[in-house]
Amino acid sequence: MNNPATPLLQLDSVETYYGPLRALSGVSLTVAEGTITVILGSNGAGKSTLLGTIMGVLDGQPHRGTITFRGQRIDGMATEKIVRAGISYVPEGRRVFPELTVSENLKVGAYTVRDRQSTRRTLERVHDYFPLLADRQTQPAGTLSGGEQQMLAIGRALMNEPELLLLDEPSLGLAPLLVRQVFDIVSQIRDEGVTVLLVEQNARMALKVADDGVVLESGELVVSGTAAELVDNDEVEELYMGAATTASEQEAASTASEREAQGGAQHDVDLES
Numbered sequence: 001m002n003n004p005a006t007p008l009l010q011l012d013s014v015e016t017y018y019g020p021l022r023a024l025s026g027v028s029l030t031v032a033e034g035t036i037t038v039i040l041g042s043n044g045a046g047k048s049t050l051l052g053t054i055m056g057v058l059d060g061q062p063h064r065g066t067i068t069f070r071g072q073r074i075d076g077m078a079t080e081k082i083v084r085a086g087i088s089y090v091p092e093g094r095r096v097f098p099e100l101t102v103s104e105n106l107k108v109g110a111y112t113v114r115d116r117q118s119t120r121r122t123l124e125r126v127h128d129y130f131p132l133l134a135d136r137q138t139q140p141a142g143t144l145s146g147g148e149q150q151m152l153a154i155g156r157a158l159m160n161e162p163e164l165l166l167l168d169e170p171s172l173g174l175a176p177l178l179v180r181q182v183f184d185i186v187s188q189i190r191d192e193g194v195t196v197l198l199v200e201q202n203a204r205m206a207l208k209v210a211d212d213g214v215v216l217e218s219g220e221l222v223v224s225g226t227a228a229e230l231v232d233n234d235e236v237e238e239l240y241m242g243a244a245t246t247a248s249e250q251e252a253a254s255t256a257s258e259r260e261a262q263g264g265a266q267h268d269v270d271l272e273s
């Protein structure tokens with residue numbers, strides 16, 4: 001899907017501060033419905049701050065600017081209302097409730113949904129995406145591997161039946177095969193109608209599934225365009241896509257990582273490096 005006209009989310013001149021530190025400056029961004037948009041940038045560029053600002057989790061922020069979701073202003077709204085409006089958020093670091101079982105974690109995610117039948121259907125969908133969550137329903141979430149917890153965190157966010165899913169570094173710390181699985185699922189989620197705004201360090205992989213992308217540098221948006229435009233952008237290539245620059249080098253690198261993933265770990269998802 002390429003750039004359908006309807007903007008689901010729109011940020012206009014957003015500024016966010018931590019005390020005196022301005023972490024976002026004049027950020028304007030449009031996320032089209034039915035797309036995956038990736039936010040790239042180095043450590044400390046403001047990527048997580050951008051997602052936190054959208055979710056209303058940073059006290060009193062944004063300091064300036066507007067955030068509109070489906071035509072409705074959400075800046076300054078309480079996070080719970082933002083969730084009820086249809087935005088789910090998976091923060092960095094797979095925060096699941098460790099003492100609760102897999103099944104209980106998913107139920108917690110559905111707290112905004114009143115229709116039980118709908119919740120049952122969504123649960124089936126989540127189990128289709130992540131069959132291991134169906135297999136481990138009674139297992140305490142804290143005993144899952146990091147990769148499994150990441151899947152649970154995404155599954156829990158989907159239980160809220162969001163129109164927009166914000167994902168902060170879903171591939172962080174995962175082995176290559178699992179990274180690929182997570183991105184496959186993210187693109188399935190998009191194909192089934194959920195718009196995705198994704199923060200990702202793994203630019204090469206993210207740009208393969210994304211429709212659009214932006215680059216943040218020191219709190220400012222310095223590049224925005226389609227994923228194909230970003231792949232062709234020399235600065236993006238140099239800064240975020242590693243050393244393999246020619247098509248054959250890229251192919252070799254991806255074949256090598258595939259081999260490593262296949263040879264290194266055949267079993268389930270306990271694949272963290």
Ligand code: ATP
Pocket residue numbers: 018021023041042043044045046047048049050
């Ligand atoms: P990373 O990939 O390392 O998480 P990022 O692009 O997500 O980086 P942010 O975490 O959004 O970057 O940080 C943006 C800036 O805001 C950085 O300079 C960071 O040090 C600062 N910052 C982030 N959180 C806080 C906080 N709670 N208090 C003060 N400064 C913060």
